[in-house]
Amino acid sequence: xxxxxxxxxxxxxxxxxxxxxxxxxxxxxxxPAELDEQAxxxxxxxxxxxxxxxxxxxxxxxxxxxEEKNYYTTTDGALCTSYTQLEEYLSCTFTSECYESMLGGxxxxxGMNLGLYYKxxxxxxxxxxxxxxxxLAHCGTLFTQPETLSDGSIQFWQLSLCLDIFEYxxxxxxxTYTPVAVNASRVRLVPxxxxxxxxxxxxxx
Numbered sequence: 262x263x264x265x266x267x268x269x270x271x272x273x274x275x276x277x278x279x280x281x282x283x284x285x286x287x288x289x290x291x292x293p294a295e296l297d298e299q300a301x302x303x304x305x306x307x308x309x310x311x312x313x314x315x316x317x318x319x320x321x322x323x324x325x326x327x328e329e330k331n332y333y334t335t336t337d338g339a340l341c342t343s344y345t346q347l348e349e350y351l352s353c354t355f356t357s358e359c360y361e362s363m364l365g366g367x368x369x370x371x372g373m374n375l376g377l378y379y380k381x382x383x384x385x386x387x388x389x390x391x392x393x394x395x396x397l398a399h400c401g402t403l404f405t406q407p408e409t410l411s412d413g414s415i416q417f418w419q420l421s422l423c424l425d426i427f428e429y430x431x432x433x434x435x436x437t438y439t440p441v442a443v444n445a446s447r448v449r450l451v452p453x454x455x456x457x458x459x460x461x462x463x464x465x466x
Contacts, residue, residue: 281338399466
């Protein structure tokens with residue numbers, strides 16, 4: 262049997278009370294306890310964006326739908342209402358190499374790609390909305406001990422615990438499951454003049 266590491270964690274909540282949709286105003290996750298306050302906040306903000314706008318769900322709402330061209334445009338009350346704001350938000354959380362893969366630049370003439378945010382007229386944010394949902398097999402996330410590398414970056418591994426989905430009957434009182442697999446993915450934060458930024462991170466579910 263494999264016994265995953267029991268590295269202490271801290272709970273971090275991202276609060277955005279100005280957003281129009283109540284379910285997007287608060288997001289709570291766990292990160293390694295060893296991370297300092299700013300590194301923990303950056304990692305939580307990255308988890309939030311990946312979950313709510315780029316992973317489990319793709320899109321930034323509220324938004325309007327262009328029926329003729331089949332894309333959405335963010336409106337007032339959204340996390341960002343202009344492409345410039347979105348670039349600024351992402352640059353405060355991710356490295357440029359990391360977040361540039363989420364942006365498509367000016368609207369293309371040959372169609373949009375799913376998973377990219379484009380710059381439309383008047384600096385608007387345009388996108389194709391999509392949902393993949395979360396993994397029913399995911400039952401928890403652990404981390405290895407963070408270590409500081411020679412270049413000053415922090416690296417550790419995110420361990421996603423997975424169930425046998427064919428035995429899954431839902432979580433309820435008295436129901437016990439034993440994970441059958443662990444999916445590992447690297448997490449890396451790099452220091453910049455403006456603070457820590459996420460260079461590598463993916464959702465565990």
